[in-house]
Amino acid sequence: MDLDLPFGGKVIIFGRDFRQTILVIQQAPKGVLIESSLPNSPLWSKLHKLRLTKNMRAMFNLGFSEFLLRVGEGRELVNLHGDVTLLTNMGIPYHDKEKSLNWLIQSVFSDLELYSQDPYSMRNKCILTAKNTSIDEVNDIMIRRFPGNLQTYISSNKTIDKRHQGNYEDLLNSQNRKGPPPHKLLLKKNCPIILMRNLYTIEGLCNGRKADL
Known part of the structure; x- marks a missing residue:
């Protein structure tokens, strides 16, 4: 070498x-x-x-693929500030946070009732956010809209020495660190999940694995 x-x-x-x-x-x-x-x-x-010459992710949406190429190559028209103006069908109009967020969820996942009948119809859809707190809010709204009975699961939160640690339980439960699942999980039967942390590798599951409950 x-x-x-x-x-x-x-x-x-x-x-x-x-x-x-x-x-x-x-x-x-x-x-x-x-x-x-x-x-x-x-x-x-x-x-x-x-x-690579083919956009495999956008191969079924040639209009969007061509738009990305025009932006990347500097061929898309810009305004006086040098910004690209998105087409109306590429954005959700903002009125207030709650209303616009509901419009976004409705436009991406129009009918959650269909998921149990045809799970693959929604596998290629997702909502991306810049912050974990935002996606937690989206997940909370969507799991409540998903059909079925809501079940709440909490992590193991028992202190070892209650004399010195008991007062910190509520504080620790409110902390959602990056990586591990949140302290409180809201789940429903047949809802889609992503395995964030696997501590039982003998089952052959890995972090990031998609599954249905």
Whole structure:
């Protein structure tokens, strides 16, 4: 093995769509962001480039796929501020938080009653949010709309030494850390879930696995 080669000569695969969002560096000007991108790395000239030409995720929505290409290549019209104006069918009009959030959920998951009859009809749909607190709110609304009886499950929350730890139970129960499931789970029969943390690997399940209850 020639150790003078990058990464010791081992095969390393980088994947990126350079039309999309570049690196996020706090308070960095545009020039710094561009200089920090992979094409400006000294390794760039030593890489073998392979280009993917088909958008497999948007292959059934050619209009949206073409829109993404136009934006990425700078061919889409912009306003006086340099911003791209989205088509009306790409956004949810904002009136107030509760009403607009309900419109968003209704537009993505129009009929949750159908899920138990045809689970695959909704497997390719999801709502993404910038913060975990927002998705917790969406999940809470959707599980209450899902047909069936609501069941509440809480995590094991017993203190070891109640003399010194008992006063902290309520505080700890209110904390939802990134990664583990929340302290309180609201579930219904046949509802879709994602396995966030698996502590029983003998069953062959892994983190991120989708399942139905």
